[in-house]
Each structure stands twice: as C-alpha cells, then as structure tokens.
Amino acid sequence: MRLxxxxxxxxxxxxxxxxxxxxxxxxxxxALMYDPLADDAQRENVxxxxxxxPVKAITLDYExxxxxxxxxxxxxxx
Amino acid sequence: MSVDGYLETFRRxxxxxxxxASLAGLRAAEALRAEGFQGTLTMVGDEPHDPYDRPxxxxxxLLGKVPADHTLLARRRPIDAQWRLGAAATGLDLAxxxxxxxxxxxxxxxxxxxxxxxxxxxxPHELEAxxxxxxxxxxxxDAVRLHHRLTAxxxxxxxxxxxxxxxxxxxxxRERGLPVxxxxxGPAPLVGALGGVVGEVAAELQRAHGVDLxxxxxxxxxxxxxxxxxxxxxxxxxxxxxxxxVVIALGATRNTEWLADSGLGxxxxxxxxxxxxxxxxxRGIVTDDVFVAGDVARSPHPLFGYQFLSLEHWGNAVAxxxxxAHNMVSGSADRRPHLWMPSFWSAQFxxxxxxxxxPPMGEQIMVTxxxxxxxxxxxxxxxxxxVIAAVTxxxxxxxxxxxxxxxxxxxxxxxxTTVDRRTEGLQPVPAGFPDPSLPSHGPTITLSxxxxxxxxxxxxxxxx
Ligand SMILES: Cc1cc2nc3c(=O)[nH]c(=O)nc-3n(C[C@H](O)[C@H](O)[C@H](O)COP(=O)(O)OP(=O)(O)OC[C@H]3O[C@@H](n4cnc5c(N)ncnc54)[C@H](O)[C@@H]3O)c2cc1C
Ligand code: SF4
Numbered sequence: 001m002r003l004x005x006x007x008x009x010x011x012x013x014x015x016x017x018x019x020x021x022x023x024x025x026x027x028x029x030x031a032l033m034y035d036p037l038a039d040d041a042q043r044e045n046v047x048x049x050x051x052x053x054p055v056k057a058i059t060l061d062y063e064x065x066x067x068x069x070x071x072x073x074x075x076x077x078x
Numbered sequence: 079m080s081v082d083g084y085l086e087t088f089r090r091x092x093x094x095x096x097x098x099a100s101l102a103g104l105r106a107a108e109a110l111r112a113e114g115f116q117g118t119l120t121m122v123g124d125e126p127h128d129p130y131d132r133p134x135x136x137x138x139x140l141l142g143k144v145p146a147d148h149t150l151l152a153r154r155r156p157i158d159a160q161w162r163l164g165a166a167a168t169g170l171d172l173a174x175x176x177x178x179x180x181x182x183x184x185x186x187x188x189x190x191x192x193x194x195x196x197x198x199x200x201x202p203h204e205l206e207a208x209x210x211x212x213x214x215x216x217x218x219x220d221a222v223r224l225h226h227r228l229t230a231x232x233x234x235x236x237x238x239x240x241x242x243x244x245x246x247x248x249x250x251x252r253e254r255g256l257p258v259x260x261x262x263x264g265p266a267p268l269v270g271a272l273g274g275v276v277g278e279v280a281a282e283l284q285r286a287h288g289v290d291l292x293x294x295x296x297x298x299x300x301x302x303x304x305x306x307x308x309x310x311x312x313x314x315x316x317x318x319x320x321x322x323x324v325v326i327a328l329g330a331t332r333n334t335e336w337l338a339d340s341g342l343g344x345x346x347x348x349x350x351x352x353x354x355x356x357x358x359x360x361r362g363i364v365t366d367d368v369f370v371a372g373d374v375a376r377s378p379h380p381l382f383g384y385q386f387l388s389l390e391h392w393g394n395a396v397a398x399x400x401x402x403a404h405n406m407v408s409g410s411a412d413r414r415p416h417l418w419m420p421s422f423w424s425a426q427f428x429x430x431x432x433x434x435x436x437p438p439m440g441e442q443i444m445v446t447x448x449x450x451x452x453x454x455x456x457x458x459x460x461x462x463x464x465v466i467a468a469v470t471x472x473x474x475x476x477x478x479x480x481x482x483x484x485x486x487x488x489x490x491x492x493x494x495t496t497v498d499r500r501t502e503g504l505q506p507v508p509a510g511f512p513d514p515s516l517p518s519h520g521p522t523i524t525l526s527x528x529x530x531x532x533x534x535x536x537x538x539x540x541x542x
Contacts, residue, residue, distance in 0.1 A: 002153070010423075011475050030429075033144075
C-alpha cells in the first residue's frame with residue numbers, strides 16, 4: 001500500500017511510529033522516516049497511524065481508503 | 079459566445095495537457111478532477127516511471143532502508159488520464175496551442191500546465207563528468223546508481239556542494255560508515271539557504287559526525303585512472319583527495335530549454351507566472367491558457383514584497399499545483415492567488431531541520447529558543463524590522479507560531495518572551511548570507527527580483 005507523509009506538517013510526535021513501527025521510525029529525536037510502499041500486511045496498522053496522527057500528515061492512496069470511485073488500474077494507461 | 083459558456087464547455091470536453099509528470103503534475107491532475115474537469119487529460123513525462131516522490135531518495139533510499147521503487151506517490155483519486163511517459167516535450171507552439179514531443183507526436187491543448195521542475199546541475203567539465211563514479215542525485219534512477227556505488231564500499235566519497243541535498247548525502251554516507259569529504263565553496267554548509275550563523279551549526283554537525291568538511295574551497299579538477307574511473311579531486315587550496323565516488327551537488331537548473339523559442343517568459347531561473355499561476359510571455363503579458371507550478375515556476379509573493387520567488391520545496395509544488403488546477407478551470411472572478419508560506423524540511427545527521435518564510439531575505443537572526451551549541455534551537459530572521467523567516471533544529475513544534483508571526487509582519491527583534499530563551503538569544507546578529515550572485519550549492523529559495531522578464535544568467539564555476 002502506498003502512503004506519503006507531509007513532513008512540513010509532521011511535528012515528530014511519533015504516534016505513527018508506535019502504531020506501525022515497521023513502517024514509520026524516528027531518526028534521531030524528531031525526524032521521521034517511513035516506507036512509502038508499506039507491506040499490505042501493515043494495512044491496519046498504517047490506517048491506525050494515519051487516524052492517530054494529530055496533524056493529519058499521513059495520506060494513504062485512495063485505493064486503500066476504500067472510498068474510490070472507479071478502478072485506478074484501468075485509468076493508468078501507458 | 080459568452081465566456082461563461084466557453085468555460086462550461088471547456089470543463090466538460092476541453093483538453094488539458096500537463097507537461098512534467100512528477101509531484102506538481104500529479105497533484106494538479108488530481109485537483110483538476112476534484113474540481114470537476116471532465117475533459118481529456120494528458121500527462122507528458124520524460125521519465126519512464128509513474129510519478130514518484132524525491133525527498134526519500136537522499137534519505138531512506140540512500141540509507142538502504144527503502145528500495146528506490148518504493149517511492150511511487152500515493153494517489154489521492156483516480157485521474158483518468160492518457161499517460162505519455164518516457165516522452166519529452168521538445169517544443170511549444172503558443173499560437174497553435176500544441177506541444178511537440180521528442181517522438182514526433184504533437185498534442186493539442188486548450189489549456190496547458192507546465193510542471194517540468196528542475197534537474198541536477200552537472201559538473202561543468204564534460205570529460206570529467208563522464209568519469210565512472212561521478213554522480214548526481216535528482217531522479218530515482220540516480221538514486222539507484224548512487225545507492226549501488228555506496229553499497230560497493232568505496233574507499234572515500236567526495237560530495238561537491240553542501241546544500242541540503244549534498245549534506246543529506248554526506249549524512250547517509252557517514253551513517254553507512256563510509257569515509258566522506260564535503261567540499262563547499264561558501265564558508266559553511268547550508269549557508270545559501272540558512273545563512274552563516276546557522277551554517278556554522280551545520281558545519282559542527284558534519285564534523286561531529288566524522289565528515290572531512292572543507293569550506294571556502296573549490297574543486298578545480300577531477301582525475302581519472304587509465305580505466306576511466308574517477309580517483310582523485312584537486313582543490314583550489316592546492317590540496318587533493320582520493321575518492322572513488324564523487325557526487326556533484328551544486329544545485330539545480332530549471333527544465334525550460336524546450337520552451338526556448340516558444341515566446342513564453344522562460345529562462346534559466348524558471349518560468350515567470352502571476353500570483354494565479356498564469357505564465358507570462360516574453361513581452362511581459364500574462365497568458366490565459368498556459369499555467370505553471372512547482373520547482374520550475376517563479377511567482378510574485380505579496381508577503382515578500384511581491385518579489386518573484388523560485389521555491390524548490392515539496393510543499394510549494396503541492397500547493398501551487400492545487401491553485402493552478404483550480405484557476406485553470408475557473409472564471410477570473412473565482413480564481414485564487416498562490417499565497418503559500420514557504421516551508422521546508424531536511425533530515426541530516428539525525429537532526430530535523432525545518433524552516434518557514436524566506437530566510438535569505440533575512441538581514442539579522444536571533445536565537446529565540448534553545449541553543450546553537452546544543453544543536454537544538456529556534457531562530458527568527460529579521461528584515462527591515464519584521465520577522466521574515468524562522469528555522470528550527472529539532473524544535474519543529476514551535477514553527478507554526480513563527481509562521482503566524484511572518485504572516486502578521488510581526489516586529490523584529492521579536493517582542494514576545496519565549497520559553498527556554500538563553501543569553502545567546504538576547505541580541506540579533508547579522509544572518510550572514512553570502513552574495514547571492516555567487517551561487518555555490520544553490521539555495522532552495524531564489525529571489526529573482528520584480529521583473530517577469532528573466533535576466534539571462536549563467537553560472538560558471540571559477541577554475542583555478
Ligand atoms: C534528493 C532530493 C531530496 C529532496 N528533499 C526535499 C526535502 O527534504 N524537503 C523539501 O521540501 N523538498 C525536497 N526536495 C525537493 C522536492 O522534491 C521538489 O520540490 C519537488 O520534486 C518538485 O516537484 P515538481 O513536480 O515541481 O518538479 P520535479 O519533481 O522536478 O518534476 C519535474 C518532472 O518533469 C519532467 N520533465 C522535465 N522536462 C520535461 C520535458 N521537456 N518533457 C517532459 N517531462 C519533463 C522531469 O523529468 C520530472 O519528472 C528534494 C529533492 C530531491 C531531488
Ligand atoms: S504521527 Fe503524524 S506528526 Fe507524529 S511523527 Fe507521525 S506523521 Fe509526524
């Protein structure tokens with residue numbers, strides 16, 4: 001599953017690193033590093049992390065939000 | 079035909095072409111669909127990959143924590159586009175509204191968005207640049223190559239240019255236990271972006287992490303062995319260093335060559351646009367069907383004296399793309415200005431560095447919280463008696479407050495009291511920015527005056 005963190009917004013509170021430690025890790029005291037293509041097995045953890053982020057800095061791919069209208073695969077031509 | 083009628087038809091069945099299929103291009107495409115654009119959308123990109131994110135390339139990817147192909151950007155919504163990936167745009171015919179592609183095809187548009195960004199400035203000496211082991215870092219393919227080199231265990235890496243990218247590369251090398259030399263023509267790392275006072279802290283950070291940091295020197299030549307592999311670099315102070323990987327991190331050049339004869343106001347500093355992201359033509363007249371966003375744009379900002387700013391910032395690419403998309407499908411009364419507060423982050427040597435506003439405008443700097451010596455602090459920049467920017471080292475949580483200070487043009491030196499104010503923060507001191515006409519590593523914010531017409535400038539490193 002794809003995700004992206006807006007690190008301008010992120011304040012390094014590390015909630016995500018507690019909830020999905022395989023995807024989000026703190027580098028030093030405050031810098032966040034994450035895997036933008038998390039293993040599908042992490043889906044629940046990543047969703048929890050995105051919900052828990054106090055500044056809503058974590059964006060999940062729309063396909064992982066379950067709110068998609070239409071299939072992305074079909075739209076990605078070429 | 080009424081203009082409103084045109085807009086409605088355009089929104090329903092118009093043709094939009096986006097040239098540059100990266101962060102700004104993708105976010106604009108998503109915003110166009112979110113705004114209800116139902117016409118044809120074509121995404122032209124010269125890289126073969128789907129849009130991916132660049133900031134991880136010099137961080138997670140170089141550290142080997144995340145493979146380069148994990149960086150594809152998360153999508154906000156389906157965009158139902160025709161993709162022309164691996165196809166460079168080579169020309170633009172403003173009158174015919176047509177984009178020419180390298181493969182001979184041409185695509186007609188009703189409205190065009192240009193998001194061609196920047197590329198790494200290459201080593202100016204071509205033969206030396208071709209030596210095996212000389213690298214740059216801008217694209218995912220660059221990152222794969224550099225990561226490969228680092229994994230092979232070079233005896234020493236030389237990074238030329240200590241801007242954000244160069245410093246992050248050096249940081250990754252040290253974390254991987256590789257010996258690294260950093261050569262910077264300015265007096266300190268990050269000096270173009272954050273000034274000399276903060277640059278000194280960055281220098282301390284590098285040295286404390288074992289970087290062989292050499293400031294105030296230029297690399298005058300790269301030397302190869304008989305097999306064409308780089309082996310040595312010579313410096314302007316007469317010294318030399320042996321290195322088998324050399325990373326050129328001398329900032330970026332705007333991808334505007336393809337617009338050279340188009341009549342658009344495009345040059346080496348980018349494409350000038352108005353606050354609504356509409357491109358200027360060479361006559362200084364604003365177009366109404368060509369829009370610009372992201373690293374390639376230079377746009378006037380009311381908070382900063384209406385100077386044209388070029389921002390090589392991730393957040394700017396996203397925000398400007400959204401504004402451009404909105405304005406492309408809106409009537410003039412409904413358009414919005416791009417008033418984004420410049421914001422940037424960097425992670426290096428375990429420290430989270432963030433800034434808001436335009437530090438290079440700062441005449442003075444004052445450490446308002448924490449301590450430079452502890453490498454954990456917040457500092458405000460002042461310009462003509464007001465707060466113009468702020469930077470934090472591992473104190474990101476305070477930045478929102480300074481952002482509001484900048485928006486309100488709050489007085490500088492700051493009148494408020496802050497927690498953790500130290501003696502060093504009692505007086506403002508000169509911020510220590512170098513002469514901007516002498517770019518070294520390239521700042522990530524370029525102030526380029528009040529004229530939409532680009533002065534032709536070129537950067538030629540002095541050779542010894
Ligand atoms: C290694 C690295 C680390 C970074 N770290 C940070 C960070 O920590 N914080 C931060 O705020 N920012 C960071 N940035 C900057 C950030 O990535 C950029 O601001 C952002 O990518 C800009 O997006 P863009 O879409 O405007 O331009 P780009 O991402 O440069 O995309 C432009 C695209 O257009 C394509 N193109 C160019 N010419 C043509 C043509 N003629 N025809 C077709 N396609 C063309 C290019 O190949 C490219 O794919 C970093 C950048 C790099 C390279
Ligand atoms: S929870 Fe949000 S603010 Fe905290 S570290 Fe994660 S992304 Fe950043």
